[in-house]
Amino acid sequence: MLQILRNVLDGANLKFCLLTEGDRSDLQTLMQVYQEGLLRKATALSEAVKRGLIEPLS
Template identity: 80%
Template structure:
């Protein structure tokens, strides 16, 4: 199933996509769709049940700025990443690694969004350069 949308792109981006499509002998729509597919990570269905950070109380936003992965998950993720780096990760461990990476990435994105919201609300100072 596909959903048709209309977007406005900066001229430079459109021209880059057009040149790449010509080079690859493909249409621009398929190039852009594939690029989006590859660049937007999958998000778990549970995320749909989370409230937007912009509507949370100051206390809730500040709590999310300290969001961390559960200790057992963090330990297991480190073990699996070490095994992957060493080339000893087995096929049964790959889905577990993917699931833990998704939990980590979603948590990191939520934490970063909370940090941005906290700065916007004046709850914390922006990071210095």
């Protein structure tokens, strides 16, 4: 997945931050996958705290 992001950014004109519509779509898909992963991690941490497997982070 990281390689896909590199390919998108390598093809973009980063000086002006111009992405093609295809690149924008690819980046949006990658960001969605990333956000879903963060949500899954937060849910798992919450469940582990509820079960007493780990201490709360704060």
